[in-house]
Amino acid sequence: xxxxxxxxxxxxxxxxxxxxxxxxxxxxxxxxxxxxxxxxxxxxxxxxxxxxxxxxxxxxxxxxxxxxxxxxxxxxxxxxxxxxxxxxxxxxxxxxxxxxxxxxxxxxxxxxxxxxxxxxx
Amino acid sequence: xxxxxxxxxxxxxxxxxxxxxxxxxxxxxxxxxxxxxxxxxxxxxxxxxxxxxxxxxxxxxxxxxxxxxxxxxxxxxxxxxxxxxxxxxxxxxxxxxxxxxxxxxxxx
Numbered sequence: 185x186x187x188x189x190x191x192x193x194x195x196x197x198x199x200x201x202x203x204x205x206x207x208x209x210x211x212x213x214x215x216x217x218x219x220x221x222x223x224x225x226x227x228x229x230x231x232x233x234x235x236x237x238x239x240x241x242x243x244x245x246x247x248x249x250x251x252x253x254x255x256x257x258x259x260x261x262x263x264x265x266x267x268x269x270x271x272x273x274x275x276x277x278x279x280x281x282x283x284x285x286x287x288x289x290x291x292x293x294x295x296x297x298x299x300x301x302x303x304x305x
Numbered sequence: 306x307x308x309x310x311x312x313x314x315x316x317x318x319x320x321x322x323x324x325x326x327x328x329x330x331x332x333x334x335x336x337x338x339x340x341x342x343x344x345x346x347x348x349x350x351x352x353x354x355x356x357x358x359x360x361x362x363x364x365x366x367x368x369x370x371x372x373x374x375x376x377x378x379x380x381x382x383x384x385x386x387x388x389x390x391x392x393x394x395x396x397x398x399x400x401x402x403x404x405x406x407x408x409x410x411x412x413x
Contacts, residue, residue: 233400
């Protein structure tokens with residue numbers, strides 16, 4: 185199981201970024217997939233989850249209406265479209281896989297190395 | 306939102322000693338609690354799920370216990386590689402999935 189995030193960088197407040205998470209060694213469509221972030225020097229914060237079926241997505245309140253989780257099964261890649269970015273969105277963003285296929289049991293047994301998003305003018 | 310409070314914030318111990326880390330939930334999470342270890346510059350690693358089940362490849366010196374609102378992660382005899390940050394996470398009452406603020410386990 186390998187997860188590789190990309191797409192992070194420096195963006196101005198109000199700007200947009202799309203993060204990608206390329207998966208190998210398993211099929212994304214068999215697992216609920218997630219984004220978890222960690223602000224510099226801070227703890228872990230759950231951001232979003234997509235069910236394995238793809239028909240159910242959840243978000244933490246602070247990103248609702250601004251972030252969208254999606255995936256491309258043909259590329260085995262998970263995405264996080266981030267719009268209207270704020271300084272408080274600055275963090276390392278990890279994609280994370282749940283442990284049990286086709287389940288809604290959200291605990292994470294596979295993590296990428298993370299990609300840093302910095303929102304600053 | 307279920308708030309998870311970890312204690313202590315920092316735990317200073319020596320290799321070979323026993324470590325006891327606590328996680329308290331603001332409401333019952335049954336046994337739907339996981340523990341992660343994170344070292345600086347690395348992604349978290351799953352240690353324990355459903356309060357007491359060791360994840361694949363996790364050494365037997367790591368154990369978890371508790372249910373409802375009070376949980377404990379115990380490391381029976383600390384190895385040098387165990388000094389890191391530890392986070393608990395609940396999945397009973399979501400969204401949101403919530404994590405504790407973390408315990409730093411440092412070498413004394």
